[in-house]
Amino acid sequence: ANANPRANTQWLWFESDPLARDVRVFGNVEVRLWSTIARGWITYTPTIVDVDPADRIAGPDLLLATDSTRIPSVTRAWLDSRYRNGLSTPVPVTPGESFGMRIVAKPQDYTFRKGHLIGLVLQTEILEWNLPKPDPTCTTAVCASVRIDWELGKTRVVLPVVDAPADSAALFGPAP
Numbered sequence: 735a736n737a738n739p740r741a742n743t744q745w746l747w748f749e750s751d752p753l754a755r756d757v758r759v760f761g762n763v764e765v766r767l768w769s770t771i772a773r774g775w776i777t778y779t780p781t782i783v784d785v786d787p788a789d790r791i792a793g794p795d796l797l798l799a800t801d802s803t804r805i806p807s808v809t810r811a812w813l814d815s816r817y818r819n820g821l822s823t824p825v826p827v828t829p830g831e832s833f834g835m836r837i838v839a840k841p842q843d844y845t846f847r848k849g850h851l852i853g854l855v856l857q858t859e860i861l862e863w864n865l866p867k868p869d870p871t872c873t874t875a876v877c878a879s880v881r882i883d884w885e886l887g888k889t890r891v892v893l894p895v896v897d898a899p900a901d902s903a904a905l906f907g908p909a910p
Contacts, residue, residue, distance in 0.1 A: 736805035751907070752907060754848065755848050762894060764837065764838050764891070765780040766837075767882070768882070768888045776827075779810065
């Protein structure tokens, strides 16, 4: 997915505008994800990616890495939706209803450089990153459908930015 994330072939890709300055993150990155699925549970695997436009061939549907050694994942996490309220008791979601999850990634001390993009790759256990887990409650192909709910602005990536400005929009600027 990192090699050409805009392809969106077996994942969902979201990216920021270019950064207006170097941005250091220190601590746990969180993905607060609201989605709707057609089954009783899903495991999400979000990955935060540092994209240097100078190392990419870019276009509307293209963000192709020019060198396979320059496609860094900053951090990655995963969470089974049945354990979104805690690990003690699994709670299935209601198919077709929006639900929220707070997915916390491993702590990081990382600096995104000025002009870089911050990318978010969303994958699930339905894809090749891991062996698919059977869900006996769902027996049709529609069970693989996932909809990310963005409309109410509750889905977001929360970065622990060092020396964060009062207005987070100040972190982003025009392309260099």
